[in-house]
Amino acid sequence: MDTINTDNFPALSSRHSRGLTFFIKGFGWFFSVFIFVCAIVTAIMVFSKKSFTPGVEILQIGICLLLLLLFGWLILFSLRKSQKNNFTRLVVDINGICYYNDTGCIKKMLFVDLKSGPDTDYYDVFLNDPGEDGPYYLLFYLIDSTTGKLKIGSVDFNTQTVIINSNKIHRHFIKGIQLFRPDLRIAPGVLDLYRIEKN
Template sequence: MKESFSEMRSETYSPKYISRLRWSIVIPFVAIAIVLLGFFIDSVSDPSTDTASDMIFFLLFLISGSLAGWLVYEMARNQDEKISGLLINHQGILFLNRNAKVLSEIKYQDLAKSQDPYTKDIFSESASNGKYGNFRKNLYVHEKDENRKSKKKLVNLDVIPLKNRYDLIGYFLKGIQTFRPDLKINPEVYKDFYLDEKTLRYAPENLKSDMKVKIITIAVIILVIIAFRYFFLDEI
């Protein structure tokens, strides 16, 4: 069975593209920090401004400067400690550095059944609890903790920019079906990651259909807000 289960590797963007993308995020934060620092200096130098304005500019400068510094640190820190690729094989999903060394892994043999009767062993969940959290889903499995109790674990594929995110998820699910048929997968998982339930391959048409629904939903919400603002509030 191991021999018949081939490997699937992550497809990522070129290092130059990723580097440009990262710098395109860092540079605006640096620019904002410099501008805010200038505002803070001007505010402190002007005796007519109050202390509250000084503190606001200084606080905003600290926030933007800290974010810029953290982003630069993340880009400059030891590349051997950073995940640069993913590999799915008969063992599970492996997170690799640039030298193909395994930094972390989720093995099929370590997966556990859910202790919650209302939660499947493999399921999807909103990426956030915000108003539009349902627009982005993450994959979860269950593993045993140090007390041998089952707990949910995020299968985080967003550690690097991926071209084949949904194909990787589908192949990981195929591995679970192959090596851990005792585990139950929530049927919603296939829909949330736009997979063909039979082949477990990414189906772009499912994504297009889902995006249409979400765009229509957002448009309806915006129209309702506008209608409420201009028609109902004016009557109060």
């Protein structure tokens, strides 16, 4: 296999699993309908009783209302999230990461936009500290395009579908940083996690 250098750095596109996406969304809708039906059945059972004991019925109605509020909040949260993230795929190439929707590239995170961190004792590309058994996020410093200030960024994978090659995307992005931005210091934990050899 040829070694990858700045002249032959291949583009890597995200791969999506529509089947897994439909399964997760279907399970979510099933659970949402189940909560709604349980709330209605509980309300019918409470109001159809001839003997009325206020403590138990009020508790049942309160639980039903809490479940309905949770159901409504989840629907609003998912609708707001789906409006915010409107890209359908992302590509890592010689320039950096480009987020695409049906019309074209809508957002870019270029290698040239990555910057050194403000503290020289720390790394420029690093993992967050999630505590015990938490998910790791690849973090790096970049200039915010709206404010022009230095901020910590990460690769955004919040699409409408499940991305099944997110680790490969991260790995390819880190290799791009090694090739095109050798001035940035990458934490050893990042290289170990994504099994990348240090240059």
